[in-house]
Amino acid sequence: MEPSDLPLPQLRAFVVLAEELHFGAAAARLGIAQPPLSQQIRRLEDRVGYPLFTRGPRGVALTPAGEALLPAARSTLTTLAEALVAARAVGEGRAGSLRIGFAASLGLTVLPTLLRRFRERFPDVRLQIQETTTAPQLAALRDRSLDVGLLREPGDDDPELAFRTVLTEPFVAVLPAGHLYAGRERVAVADLEDSPFVLPPRHVGPRLHDQILGLCTDAGFTARIAQHAVEWQTVCALVEAGLGVAVAPASIARIRLEGVVFRPLDADLRTRVAVGWHRDRHGPLVDHLLAVLGT
Structure with a gap:
């Protein structure tokens, strides 16, 4: 029979009596009367099949069977106590694991500050x-393989997901350094009509893609897309190589390439960055992250 098969109150009574070697002192430490303590010890001895203590006028002493049981009994109680502490920490959101997705461009804006503040408050x-x-x-938020996402233009019409706006930012023109309008302080969207565009493909961010093309439509032309690239770093590299121009969220200007310039656009439209989570998975860790984002 393993100690884990034994009732925990009997194990605790046994360990305390083994440490005190006095029924009165052990009962006081356990907060019970001596008769219930004696009953717990007798039940445990019945389960083991051998006496665990010798009783005499000078008190009690462990038998060889009791000495053999004591280390494992202590270990079982310690393991349980540690497990309870760990479970409480996870339940309160002070420990556990949080899976965060983020769009690459947000590594240039909200992500570093968010991670630093969160780790300062919840280091475990x-x-x-x-x-x-x-x-x-x-998709990952819906199937719950991510707990939280930092996204651009996720929309608000998903019945499974909830979103909260973190920030909005304007758009900029991304131009090769030798472009005709690279020296201007500000660029009109219409000025880009004759230039080929480099953009992320629509399937990776439909709403943002449609926003950018919508800016061109509102300016009176249809953007001619010459090249697609999934990441904004690659988009900028292709612009530097002379394959076209781009319209991007303003934070992309933090990407430093010698052959690329970023110029504010004359458009009022702003792009939205939001935090998202599954409506049915709003646990304490997600709450803590939202609280950090709100500070």
Whole structure:
């Protein structure tokens, strides 16, 4: 019979009596009367099949069977206590694992500050960070392989997911350094009509893609897309190589390439960055992350 098969109150009574070697002192420590303590010890001895203590006028002493049981009994109680502490910490959101998805461009804005502040407040939470674009993040939030997502233009019409806006930002023109309008302080969207475009494909972020094309439509032309690239870093590299121009969220200007310039656009439209989570998975860790984002 393993100690884990034994009733825990009997194990605790046994360990305390083994440490005190006095029924009165052990009962006082346990907060019970001596008769219930004696009953617990007798039941345990019945289960073991051998006496665990010798009783005499000078008190009690462990038998060889009791000495053999004591280390495992202590270990069982310690393991349980540690497990209860760990479970309480996870339940309160002070420990556990939080899986966070983020769009690559947000590594240039909200992500570093968010992670630093969260780790300062909850150092025992293990963060699993996954860089991925908006559409795969939405799918991962729905199937619960991500707990939280930082996304661009996720929309608000998903019945399974909830979103909260983190920030909005304007758009900029991404131009090769030798472009005709690279020296301007500000660029009109219409000025880009004759230039080929480099953009992320629509499937990775449909709403953002449609916003950019919508800016062109509102300016009176249809963007001619010459090249697609999933990541904004690659988009900028292709612009530097002379394959076209791009329209991008303003935070992309933090990417430093010698052959690329970023110029504000004359458009009022702003792009939205949001945090998203599954409506049925709003546990304490997600609450804590939302609280950090709100500070």
